[in-house]
Amino acid sequence: MEAPLNAQYIRNLIMGAHGIFDHIVHFYHLCALDWVDIVSALGADPKATASLAEKLSTWPKNSRHEMKAAQDRLKTFVNSGQLGVYASGYWGHKAMKLPPEVNLLAFSHYLQALDYQQRINKVVAILGSKTPHIQNLAVGGVANPINPDSQSALNMERLYYVKTLIDEIGDFIKNVYMIDVAAVGAIYADWTTYGAGVTNYLCVPDMPLDTAGTKFELPGGYIANGDVSSFKAITSFKDDYFKENVKESIKHSWYKGDWNRHPWEEETVPNITEYDRKGKYSWIKAPTFKGKPAQVGPLANVLCMFAAGHKPTVKYATGTLDTVNAVLSMLGSSTRVSVNSLHSTIGRIAGRAIRCAVLHDALVSQWQALIDNIGKGDYATYNEPVFPKGEQMGFGFHEAPRGMLSHWVVIQDGKIKNYQCVVPSTWNAAPRNSEDAKGPYEAALIGNPVSDPEKPLEVLRTIHSFDPCLACAIHMVDTNNKKKIVKVRAF
């Protein structure tokens, strides 16, 4: 069945805005603190910080006063004994290499990013009714009524507000986020040699541009063994290349049996046994594409889109690498980076920034497409679905912020008979598969330096670079020792 054009555009806008939100939060609020020493920022000279920022970007909020204000805020916070949220960071760790001024610059952008992530998330909330857990999706389209003249529908006022939010975030992505990532990448250029792990990259095309979902704004496909020239496109939902080649193994997972099956043929029957490194040791199944583990996520997406010759991706990937090389040159380093440097821990962080810029361009074009289509008098957002009788097998895929997501369903006479989600963190955090090949996390950690085994910051750097899913963690207040207990059950 098909979805109306407006529904495709609205879904695409939500996907793009959500991806941008997620990437910005990942860099500034989840992973930057692996690289940025906030305590060191206290000793920075705000004037020197501003003049450094001036060399890197035209962002108006890089002034000496902004830097001073951020530093003062940090000082007040630290002096009140409330390092709180930052207290367990590895401050002063010898793997921290940014000069105080870069740390202060990053901290000031950390604060600014709190504001910007919220703004782009408003796009998700406006179009999806709320965030997280949007409410507007429907089989056959979306539940947003469009009426340019109604106060109670998606109207021009709302749509132009969305455009304002899109424009604001674009300035932040291009003048702040991409620059910061390039600067951090240049100073930590040694991290382009660690953390490559599994270099089979898988992603799917996304943002359908027609009602049948056969053409896409963003291409997808598969790259084997880190060889960009091996790229093979996944062209559409109907492409057997994707459909036939996804399998999951449970040889090392706590489920009953030992099999390697296509998602439609799978079952999920938990069978918890001892933690046995040679046997079963994980709740995560081991997905494979063409029988091999694959890395998914923004880097996989960027490398595949780059290989496909997707123009915005080529532009932003080349631009980011050029900025890194310019910073390296400023630093007097003879090191230079290229596309091959992206197969690394820092490459995954750079890939996310590049993808964020690509998503922003897509957001602008999807917004325009929606406006143009409404301008033609097309207000349709929903086609009533008809569910056929008998056994139906289907799947959906989406290039989610953490990577390729696919859901597989078997429907028997209108009832779900089997449902399997093969999600991004499952691909990346997979245990060994049926042939004992390592998953991306495990492979990426091999060869990582760990300068202080008591403070394995470098391990965090590599694992965090994948943007692990966190909603499965338990967070609990413990009144006894006044410490919060964090137990990560699964990624």
Added chain:
Amino acid sequence: MSPHRNSSKKNCPESANKNSATGPGQSSFNVLVLGLGNILLSDEGAGVKAVEELQRCYDCSGAVEIIDGGTIGLELLPYFEERSHIVIIDAVKTGKNPGTIVRIEDPPAYFRDRTSPHQIGLADVLGIAAITDKLPRNITLFGIEPKQLSTGLTLSTEVAQNLSRLVDMVVAELKTIGINVRAKNK
């Protein structure tokens, strides 16, 4: 937030005070009631179950927003802005018997020692709210001691038996703040 799910078999308390409505006039308050937790991990979801019960059984005046915060992190931040009070309900480990309820004022104090900068949970959001001056002055945490945190959709008997008492305490807290809370007439 999901509509009322009659997951709790208990009845709501008698609406004895149903005529005690005193009308509006609480415009100076802006209260957030936030239930936290993962309902897939049995007692870990007690906070969420409590706000569901609160909504099922009580009408609050417009000055209160009740949300199921689930397991989200940073996305809670906008909900903290411009509040006069935040009342958080969550599973809290006190070392006492399962089902024990505690009331903690100034919960950020409990997070001052050590939290993770990498897992954005309640502690981190409170920390970030503090550094950006978005933390309201009045924060109260109602905690209930969990018994089990294993995979499962139902609360342990101990926690389930104390859930309505937990909700009653939250209602009493809201009344102390000055909110007009009425038991639903069912």
